[in-house]
Amino acid sequence: MSTEQHHRNHAIDYIEFAGTDLERIKAFYRQAFGWQFTDWGAEYTSFEDGRLSGGFYQSATVAPGGPLVILYSEHLEKTQQQVEAAGGRILKPIYSFPGGRRFHFADPDGNELAVWSE
Template sequence: MSGRVVHFEIPFDDGDRARSFYREAFGWQLMDLPGMSYTLATTGPTGEEGATEPGFINGGMLRRQNPNDTPVMVIEVDDIDAALAKIESLGGQTLLGRQQVGEMGWAAYFKDVEGNSMGLWQSV
């Protein structure tokens, strides 16, 4: 279903410190993805298709790219290019266009009309 918040991303300056904090504070399972400089964060019971209970999402952690980076919610869409076009027509701005993420799907980032950075996800 399109339009759901399906993922989050938390930027960090010190990966070891951030991973330790979230692991200890909330019991998250964290797994580094080799060659991607990205840590998957599992926040609850999860199977091959994702969360196995309603009410939570999983996410990831990555190195902060600039001092203003803040956590990002990622919204699932059927077509990233169409979603970015609609976002721009409504006054939003594309920050990073469609990027392939392995064989899982595509990601993009935009700024909404209030200046918030958000992510988009399109599954394969």
């Protein structure tokens, strides 16, 4: 976990996901979003996305559900193409909602995330 962050009281500070294949997960998020990774042993890797930090821990399985992490994109269609090219599976194609548009995807281990744009 990075010590260079500026932490804010009561703000989301760090998020962790399970991963069955950490090398595959790192390759996916690097290709789709340009995230940077730091390995902390064989069973944990942390990431920096430029705003928020988090990590992936080695797990035998990934259970769907839990909080939905939503990323922001300035170019939603391009981001969806990058997700698909990196091996992500689109769960809900781009749709409109009050305040913008978004899509949901599953990473190679089945973690569901969404991406939104204004």
